[in-house]
Amino acid sequence: MPLHNAQAFVLRTYKLAEADKICVLMTRQSGKLRGVAYGARKLKSRFGSCLEPFTEISLTYFEKDGRELVSISNAEIVRSHYAQAADSVVAGAAMSYVSDLCCEFLPDHEPSDPVYRLLTATLDAFGEGRDVNALVRYFEVWMLKLAGFYPDLRSCAGCGEPAAPGADVWISADGAPRCASCSSGRSLRATPAIRETIARILAKPPATFAESAPPGDQLDRLSELALLIIRHALERDLKSFALFNRLRRETETPGTHLENFE
Amino acid sequence: MLEYAEPIVKLIDELKRLPGVGGKSAQRIAFHLLRTEPAQIERLVGAIQEVRDKIVLCSICNNITDVDPCRYCTSAARDRSVILVVEEPHNLVTVEKTREYRGLYHVLHGALSPLRGVGPDDIRIRGLLERLRSDEVKEVILATNPNTEGEATANYVSRLVRPLGVKVTRIGMGVPVGSDLEYADEVTMHKSLQNRTEM
Numbered sequence: 041m042p043l044h045n046a047q048a049f050v051l052r053t054y055k056l057a058e059a060d061k062i063c064v065l066m067t068r069q070s071g072k073l074r075g076v077a078y079g080a081r082k083l084k085s086r087f088g089s090c091l092e093p094f095t096e097i098s099l100t101y102f103e104k105d106g107r108e109l110v111s112i113s114n115a116e117i118v119r120s121h122y123a124q125a126a127d128s129v130v131a132g133a134a135m136s137y138v139s140d141l142c143c144e145f146l147p148d149h150e151p152s153d154p155v156y157r158l159l160t161a162t163l164d165a166f167g168e169g170r171d172v173n174a175l176v177r178y179f180e181v182w183m184l185k186l187a188g189f190y191p192d193l194r195s196c197a198g199c200g201e202p203a204a205p206g207a208d209v210w211i212s213a214d215g216a217p218r219c220a221s222c223s224s225g226r227s228l229r230a231t232p233a234i235r236e237t238i239a240r241i242l243a244k245p246p247a248t249f250a251e252s253a254p255p256g257d258q259l260d261r262l263s264e265l266a267l268l269i270i271r272h273a274l275e276r277d278l279k280s281f282a283l284f285n286r287l288r289r290e291t292e293t294p295g296t297h298l299e300n301f302e
Numbered sequence: 303m304l305e306y307a308e309p310i311v312k313l314i315d316e317l318k319r320l321p322g323v324g325g326k327s328a329q330r331i332a333f334h335l336l337r338t339e340p341a342q343i344e345r346l347v348g349a350i351q352e353v354r355d356k357i358v359l360c361s362i363c364n365n366i367t368d369v370d371p372c373r374y375c376t377s378a379a380r381d382r383s384v385i386l387v388v389e390e391p392h393n394l395v396t397v398e399k400t401r402e403y404r405g406l407y408h409v410l411h412g413a414l415s416p417l418r419g420v421g422p423d424d425i426r427i428r429g430l431l432e433r434l435r436s437d438e439v440k441e442v443i444l445a446t447n448p449n450t451e452g453e454a455t456a457n458y459v460s461r462l463v464r465p466l467g468v469k470v471t472r473i474g475m476g477v478p479v480g481s482d483l484e485y486a487d488e489v490t491m492h493k494s495l496q497n498r499t500e501m
């Protein structure tokens with residue numbers, strides 16, 4: 041039973057049996073893996089709050105031959121994001137969605153340093169109280185790009201011509217970008233302004249991007265584009281996507297919903 | 303499982319749907335049931351049927367009950383000025399064991415969990431707000447689980463309840479009784495400090 045040490049983010053957890061927890065982890069060294077922590081839900085568990093979602097931990101685990109689940113023997117907090125996730129429903133939903141994207145788009149057992157650094161920087165920016173919506177849209181673009189699904193909007197997939205600086209690019213349901221003459225049927229429009237925002241996302245760290253975030257309607261366009269790509273890639277929707285967008289809108293337009301955040 | 307007769311396969315399949323029961327346990331239970339006396343099987347089937355037929359959710363507090371409203375909601379001995387909010391009916395049993403709490407309950411049947419797709423409309427928050435319309439209730443105690451989901455839920459509920467002029471409190475969180483301080487992680491310790499009391 042070889043013992044491993046790793047640094048990891050807890051992406052999500054499930055209850056197992058009476059008092060155990062299954063954790064989906066994104067380790068820096070070995071990529072995404074699933075581990076079981078025995079007794080983690082007990083009041084006096086030695087894991088304490090280490091295995092709460094979004095926590096960055098330093099962990100020790102061992103693999104059992106032929107078993108998909110690794111066994112988590114020890115964990116210590118490197119950085120906890122518990123307070124942010126617990127204190128604001130919107131931030132919690134944002135972090136859940138970010139986590140969900142990692143779960144869905146990261147292959148198992150394949151380490152990805154860019155994704156690890158992306159998640160670290162994004163969660164840190166959440167902690168600094170940056171614009172949650174801008175950060176989510178930032179993460180979305182990067183995550184989908186690193187996973188190989190984000191379209192390159194600089195040229196037309198039909199005729200291969202580079203996109204004219206002032207012209208719109210049309211993205212069809214298959215995620216491919218096309219110029220106006222190649223595009224047909226229902227497509228999503230990426231205006232020059234949207235493309236400029238995407239270019240900014242790809243050039244800047246998350247905190248810097250969120251500091252001077254584009255207006256809300258532009259972020260909404262990015263969200264629509266992400267939805268199209270997610271649907272194309274996964275052939276289904278992510279519940280956390282819808283829930284985050286809904287909770288966010290509720291807090292942006294007070295009076296239309298149950299709740300009023302101060 | 304082609305080697306078993308079809309009724310056995312069916313039973314094992316049904317047992318496997320139960321929480322915490324894997325393939326091996328399901329098989330073990332199935333074979334145990336095969337060896338069990340008919341009278342005992344009757345009692346088991348009867349008990350399951352009775353639960354299905356007689357147990358409902360209390361129309362006031364959502365607790366599981368065989369009379370509606372439930373015994374807590376109708377009891378003259380309970381303090382009607384306090385409502386304690388829990389995630390699941392079995393959490394209520396844990397609170398009752400203390401014999402210290404004499405108020406009423408409200409069961410949410412879950413916690414907010416964007417990762418599991420559970421939003422505010424999927425848990426029973428609205429009914430709680432309706433109960434607070436009368437001036438009878440002075441305090442709401444939030445006893446959701448001390449984890450990310452439970453706390454996010456407590457925060458969400460408290461923001462809805464506070465504007466109604468009702469006092470909102472959260473159960474104390476921190477180091478568990480009987481443990482050693484040196485094993486507390488920073489989040490737990492932080493909570494303990496936040497929730498310290500004057501002596």
Ligand SMILES: [Zn+2]
Binds near residue numbers: 201218
């Ligand atoms: Zn073209």
Ligand SMILES: [Zn+2]
Binds near residue numbers: 360363364
């Ligand atoms: Zn009741």
